Amino acid sequence: MPDFSQLSALFLNCSLEYDPADSHTGRLMSRSAGIMKTEGVSVETVHALEHVIPHGMYPDLTEFGRPRDDWPLIQAKIMAADIFVMGTPIWLGVKSSVATLAVERMYASSGETNDKGQYLYYGKTAGCIVTGNEDGVKACSMDILYAMSHIGYTIPPQADCGWIGEVGPGPSYGDVVEGSDTPTGFDSDFTNRNCTFMTWNLMHTAAMLRANGGIPTDGNRAEDYQNFTNAADQSPEPIG
Template structure:
């Protein structure tokens, strides 16, 4: 039996390519998903631009007059999953607008709580994958992982990976330049190593949290934080 059977993961591909098969980010996400599936994790990759997802800090934009909003269905799958990975290309040095939209829609649920009274995403694990041909992997990861952490996701050690080509126009991940034997990035030891470490850390952390029934309760519930040792009771002038 695979080590992580029983875990589930949703991978959001926030590529700007409307066709999933044309997405360079998808190729690196497939490698992450391949590790997970081999180890028993049930994985679904969702290509965001194959869906109609409205803008707004609301849980369902049909309440604002949109005829259709696919986000509530996507969010239901995210809530059923132990692991969420956001994949994004780099554009103008930052994550894609689609990735920003996904994070905004996740944040719209931030006022809701789980069965313990903790914020909704407690007990779930987050990571990110970044591709591009210019600098910015760390900056995009920083934004994405902080946002996931802020809304309740647990971020394991080294929870990101990426691939960059040379600065400026050039091959994206998976392109095969003239005269090359291997598509760009496929044989990058740095990328393959980090993708592997990230994926295993996500699975290990998700398994630990699931086995103990989520994130421990104590001092982290909005309704009862004063019942525990808290900041309000501490002396700001104490040495």
């Protein structure tokens, strides 16, 4: 079995519930986090609404007049982790406003570079977890995973998982309904399988990146990308 004991993971719960205990998304995130902990990964979960996170495209908004900004502390945790997992509920078919805010604040730092001169999030891996009572798991996942890939994260196969109940009002993930001994969704083979695949693929990818020193720098550093540009590409011949 592989050794993941040197890895760390940060789970960011972008629920709209202020109390983490009320978050259905947090319950599914706990399944993935539990697998990682069992395999020796150091895991931390941050519940976004326990913090003050202003809107704005700057790393620290106290420098622009906001009285408090907890994002720099969260960003430091994100940067210290090999694995980043964003969790969100579905509202109106899309990710939560809190998730959008978190993506924007991460993007605000994406122009910075790591110690190899690559953009900041290179050498790390990311996934996402989605829950709700309406369609949108794949749409939310496409949105989040594209953003993570664009800013530099390496996205493994099957990097998302989710659960949705029947369309409309009804029990959410982890709710116990009368007449059932199993919390809603806990016995979903589809959800459990995808959650397991996602979690292990994140650990495998993070371990490979760590073992190889991240992504090679050839051709992906802003300061020297032109050295890797094919001369023929600089003056393409007209087509037709």
